[in-house]
Amino acid sequence: MNAETRTPPPSQRWQRFYNVWGLTASAAILIVTALVVLPLPFAIASRSAASLLVAGTLAVLLAALYWGAGDHRGGFHVANLVTAVRTLCVVGLLAWLSGGEARGGALDLTAQWVVFAVLVLAELSDMADGAVARRFGATPFGATWDMENDVLFSVGLCVLAHRWFGLGGWVVISSLFHPVYFLLFGFQSDPPHTPAVYKLFAKTVCALQMIALISAGAPFLPLPLASAFNAVVIVLLAVSFGWDLALRPQLCFRWSRSSP
Known part of the structure; x- marks a missing residue:
């Protein structure tokens, strides 16, 4: 058996890597979220430190997914760069805001509008990447890249919304x-005959999730209204995953059978 036949094909190597990355990223997100949000003895009280921790975590996870895809990524694609804009924007904002405590903690009205404008532009890039992919060519990696950027973007938005x-x-x-x-379940593709509805x-x-989280930073939207909007979206997300x-x-059934 030669070396070529011993090496798993790119699709298998990618699937193995993605499973490991997904488990690692999911665990990292839960741990970082707990450190930033929960009132634990070892929680991070400083908003600056919390922002830097989340920004660094998201940046590392994003870079690891991109470079780890290897051959499955199919080289450089403009659409993948556009897709990453939203995550890079929220990482940049968290890093910039990490100096907020040194400036007095609260954001002035100008800073609020800057943050809101950047987040709106970041979300618009999410709408643009599909058109760019259709123009320059889509790849199998692109769908996963888009989904995981949504996840990382939402994590950053949640930290912004809370802190x-x-x-x-x-x-x-x-x-x-x-x-x-x-x-709990690993990566799952859509089951056959998934209803269009x-x-x-x-x-x-x-x-709606992204819009609700971004709206929390809108200077013109009262906080109670933004809170209600996000609460409704969380209920809708529970319905969607259910x-x-x-x-x-x-x-x-399989998970319940494997549980002690």
């Missing part, structure tokens, strides 16, 4: 559905 925009710590629940799902619902809820599990009951 800088004034929402309660409960808002981070919005970004934890995917990591918890991945830890479910796909539409899931995409709509994902879009619906997903209802479409594949074997996952719950």
Whole structure:
């Protein structure tokens, strides 16, 4: 047997890497979120330190996913760069805001508008990457890259919403559905004959999630209204993931059988 036949094909190598990356990323997100939000003895009280920790974690996870994809990535693609803009924006904002305590802690009105404008532009890039992919060519990696950038972006938005925009710590629940799902069940592609109405619902809820989190930083939106909007979205996310599990009951059955 020669070396070529002993080496797994790119798709297998990618799947193995992605499973490891997904488990590692999910665990890292849960740990960092706990350190930033929960009132633990070893929690991070400083907003600056919390912002830097989250920014660094997101940047490392994003870079690891991109470079770890290797041959599966298929070289450089403009669409992948556009997809990463939203995560890079929230990482940059968290890093910039980490100096907020040195400036007095609270953001002035100008800074609030700057943060809000950057987040809106970041979300618009999410709408643009599909068009760019269709123009310059889509790749199998692109779909996974887009999904995981959504996850990382939502984590950063939740930390911004809680630590800088004034929402309660409960808002981070919005970004934890995917990591918890991945830890419990691993990556799952859409089951055969997935209803079109479910796909539409899931995409709509994902879009509402980002809009709700970004709206928390809008200087013109009262905090109670932003809180209510995000609370409704969390309920919708629970419905979406519950619906997903209802479409594949074997996952719950298999997990319950493997539990002690």
